[in-house]
Amino acid sequence: MKIKALTAIAAIMFAGSVYADENAELVVNGDLEIVTKTAAPAHLSDVMDEVMSGWRFRSEGTQAMQMDDFDNPGMIFVDQAMDAWNTAEGSEGKSCASCHGDAEDSMAGVRAVYPKWNEAAGEVRTLAMQVNDCRENKMGAEKYGYTSDQMAAMEAMLSVQSRGLPVNVAIDGPAAATWEQGKELYYTRTGQLDLSCASCHEDNYGNMIRADHLSQGQINGFPAYRLKNAKLNTVHARFKGCVRDTRAETFKPGGAEFVALELYVASRGNGLSVEGPSVRN
Amino acid sequence: MADNVKPRVKAPKKAAAGEIIVLKTLISHAMESGQRKDSDGNKIPRSIINRFTCDINGKNAVDVTLEAAISTNPYFEFSAKIEEASELKFTWYDDDGSVYEDSKSVAIG
Numbered sequence: 578m579k580i581k582a583l584t585a586i587a588a589i590m591f592a593g594s595v596y597a598d599e600n601a602e603l604v605v606n607g608d609l610e611i612v613t614k615t616a617a618p619a620h621l622s623d624v625m626d627e628v629m630s631g632w633r634f635r636s637e638g639t640q641a642m643q644m645d646d647f648d649n650p651g652m653i654f655v656d657q658a659m660d661a662w663n664t665a666e667g668s669e670g671k672s673c674a675s676c677h678g679d680a681e682d683s684m685a686g687v688r689a690v691y692p693k694w695n696e697a698a699g700e701v702r703t704l705a706m707q708v709n710d711c712r713e714n715k716m717g718a719e720k721y722g723y724t725s726d727q728m729a730a731m732e733a734m735l736s737v738q739s740r741g742l743p744v745n746v747a748i749d750g751p752a753a754a755t756w757e758q759g760k761e762l763y764y765t766r767t768g769q770l771d772l773s774c775a776s777c778h779e780d781n782y783g784n785m786i787r788a789d790h791l792s793q794g795q796i797n798g799f800p801a802y803r804l805k806n807a808k809l810n811t812v813h814a815r816f817k818g819c820v821r822d823t824r825a826e827t828f829k830p831g832g833a834e835f836v837a838l839e840l841y842v843a844s845r846g847n848g849l850s851v852e853g854p855s856v857r858n
Numbered sequence: 859m860a861d862n863v864k865p866r867v868k869a870p871k872k873a874a875a876g877e878i879i880v881l882k883t884l885i886s887h888a889m890e891s892g893q894r895k896d897s898d899g900n901k902i903p904r905s906i907i908n909r910f911t912c913d914i915n916g917k918n919a920v921d922v923t924l925e926a927a928i929s930t931n932p933y934f935e936f937s938a939k940i941e942e943a944s945e946l947k948f949t950w951y952d953d954d955g956s957v958y959e960d961s962k963s964v965a966i967g
Contacts, residue, residue, distance in 0.1 A: 647866070647868045647882055647884065648882070648933075650931060650933075653864075653884070653886045653931055656864065656886075657862055657886075807929060807930055807931075
């Protein structure tokens, strides 16, 4: 009897805690269903059965902010990027819209397949690299800083056009070598703390690292609006933060190492929905 | 006018007479506190939204004084009892004298 009562108290305490409800589902604006948990892609079958979006690891309050676009502070930046999309810049007098028209039509599904092999350039390119290629070579405008606020906003706007679609980056064919390089990086321990990405995000997701609840490190929700710095954060800025936290010299955002890592990490989330801009703590 | 300022309001289009509705407002604004210095050590002057009001059919419902500690993009959520078809007027006052407005109408039904 006593044990039962204690269990009941424990259950109440757990329900009221900051831990996320494991069975909560993400529906944005009451109608857009987001897949935040699904079967792991084939290349991960040896290490995990299910992949989960970072949304599932956040507290109820943070989760709720992402369920309504009015409450999602990341949407402010989406509005700003939509203005930038329609603003002519650079020596050619062109805006993004001059070539691509309405972003809602032309950019649907784009976020979901990046990073992607670019045949003409002979390299794997991230969405940010593609944006800057357009700015530099098509518009004659200055490039955005790789992890700048403007770039984060543009990526967020592009992500919204693919929201709800499954992440589906190609890891075979010409992208395979880059993907292997990214995988190598993912499992390489760095820094004084001697941690790899996998040490936290594969071996210990769901556990606490001091005050932080470790997620699987999925990037389907990027760019992410973080409550801690009240702005959108890009994938490479987050990678840099993680490597720094292992007390290592980090790679350069936009550099070949992080591009490869982005492709690999994105592929670990194949099947999850594009979520950006997400809300995280 | 400060950069990138855009007021936003979310209100239901319809409500039953006597219903309490939830109003959400958000204005994108840098809310520069006046406490920070730039890279040359010069003080960055304060530039914030210092007052927010909501009038329902011309009658004041909410009047808020904002101070420098309020973070960027201030968000307010409050509720109001709707007795009749109402015109809601939302006003934000900037330190630089700019006034930003938005309005919504709520029908009974």
